[in-house]
Amino acid sequence: MKAEKKKSVILWTLFKSTFLLSAFTFGGGFVIVSLYKKKFVEELKWLDEDEMLDITAIAQSSPGPIPINASVILGYRMAGIAGSLTAILGTALPAMIIISIISHFYTQFRTNHIIAIALQVMRAGVAAVIFDVVLNLGKNVIKTHRPLYIGLMIAAFAAAVVFDVSAMLIIIGCLCIGIIDLLISLKMKKKEEHV
Amino acid sequence: MPILLKLFLSFIQVGLFSVGGGYAAIPLIQNQIVYTHELMTLEEFTDLITIAEMTPGPISINSATFVGTRLAGIPGAVICTLGCILPSFCICLILAHFYYKYRNFSGVQTVLSALRPAVVALIASAGLSILLLGLFQAEKQNIVLSDFRVVEAILFLGALFILRKYKASAISIIFGTGVVGTIIYLLLGIPA
Numbered sequence: 047m048k049a050e051k052k053k054s055v056i057l058w059t060l061f062k063s064t065f066l067l068s069a070f071t072f073g074g075g076f077v078i079v080s081l082y083k084k085k086f087v088e089e090l091k092w093l094d095e096d097e098m099l100d101i102t103a104i105a106q107s108s109p110g111p112i113p114i115n116a117s118v119i120l121g122y123r124m125a126g127i128a129g130s131l132t133a134i135l136g137t138a139l140p141a142m143i144i145i146s147i148i149s150h151f152y153t154q155f156r157t158n159h160i161i162a163i164a165l166q167v168m169r170a171g172v173a174a175v176i177f178d179v180v181l182n183l184g185k186n187v188i189k190t191h192r193p194l195y196i197g198l199m200i201a202a203f204a205a206a207v208v209f210d211v212s213a214m215l216i217i218i219g220c221l222c223i224g225i226i227d228l229l230i231s232l233k234m235k236k237k238e239e240h241v
Numbered sequence: 242m243p244i245l246l247k248l249f250l251s252f253i254q255v256g257l258f259s260v261g262g263g264y265a266a267i268p269l270i271q272n273q274i275v276y277t278h279e280l281m282t283l284e285e286f287t288d289l290i291t292i293a294e295m296t297p298g299p300i301s302i303n304s305a306t307f308v309g310t311r312l313a314g315i316p317g318a319v320i321c322t323l324g325c326i327l328p329s330f331c332i333c334l335i336l337a338h339f340y341y342k343y344r345n346f347s348g349v350q351t352v353l354s355a356l357r358p359a360v361v362a363l364i365a366s367a368g369l370s371i372l373l374l375g376l377f378q379a380e381k382q383n384i385v386l387s388d389f390r391v392v393e394a395i396l397f398l399g400a401l402f403i404l405r406k407y408k409a410s411a412i413s414i415i416f417g418t419g420v421v422g423t424i425i426y427l428l429l430g431i432p433a
Contacts, residue, residue: 104337174400
């Protein structure tokens with residue numbers, strides 16, 4: 047009975063959070079991921095930070111909308127398949143409601159002066175939230191004190207911003223570097239055992 | 242073929258083949274809706290993308306709903322969105338299952354650890370693009386320095402300060418900058 051109740055509380059919180067975040071998110075998948083990080087890692091403490099970054103990498107590399115991918119994994123983690131479905135509903139519903147209303151008078155919407163101002167200034171707020179999240183995440187990467195990780199962070203940033211390399215390629219590249227890192231550490235371990 | 246079935250099948254393909262987020266989906270939707278099935282003109286489609294980018298929510302879900310509503314009302318919106326989500330749901334559920342099964346193996350952790358700094362960098366780069374869009378109203382390759390917007394810069398710094406100092410929630414910050422910024426522009430009487 048108690049477990050049942052706890053699950054319904056989790057599902058409700060999941061729905062409420064994904065619904066509100068989706069309703070206020072503009073821009074691509076990484077925007078909503080940083081909002082998820084703030085909400086589910088910092089505010090609700092449901093996940094740890096590494097887990098959120100892993101979910102982001104999986105969501106980015108899978109086909110389909112990144113926010114939907116991330117909510118499928120996040121929901122599954124919290125409450126299995128029911129959790130996935132709840133999180134999808136929360137993420138998709140605001141977009142569906144807003145768009146089906148707007149599609150009936152989109153010319154007025156597109157030319158409305160006040161809406162244009164509000165949408166433009168909100169970007170400053172969204173950017174501030176992302177920078178806040180990035181400052182926390184970046185600090186933790188630096189705290190690992192591993193030159194490999196700090197180097198990868200700088201190299202990936204340069205690749206994305208300066209050279210316009212796609213996120214997909216950057217993730218695949220780092221995955222390969224991770225595998226090489228694993229092989230080297232396994233080899234070194236084997237050597238130590240021989241000595 | 243009935244239109245709902247046609248839309249469903251089109252958007253399953255969009256969901257399945259758009260790797261890398263919303264902007265990857267746009268040409269796929271264009272291909273399905275404008276060229277293959279000729280359900281919309283290119284002009285209507287361009288309007289659609291503008292709206293999908295202006296409104297909150299994932300761009301591909303926005304576009305799916307928009308196309309569905311225009312072509313077949315609310316049932317169309319639901320069918321298109323379902324089609325777009327279905328491949329994601331199946332694939333990510335399987336990936337999530339394996340991730341949680343194997344994530345505690347030390348080897349898997351070593352590989353994932355190399356991935357995490359890159360994800361941080363990618364989030365940072367997304368943040369930078371949206372900041373530049375806020376401050377200059379242009380993508381990074383088309384920035385003109387004289388377009389710099391002081392109001393947005395102050396809003397950004399103020400919001401960041403409140404976030405760092407008081408740990409405010411994301412939604413209150415975004416909503417707050419929207420309200421405060423709009424009031425400032427209306428009081429100043431400057432067209433945005």
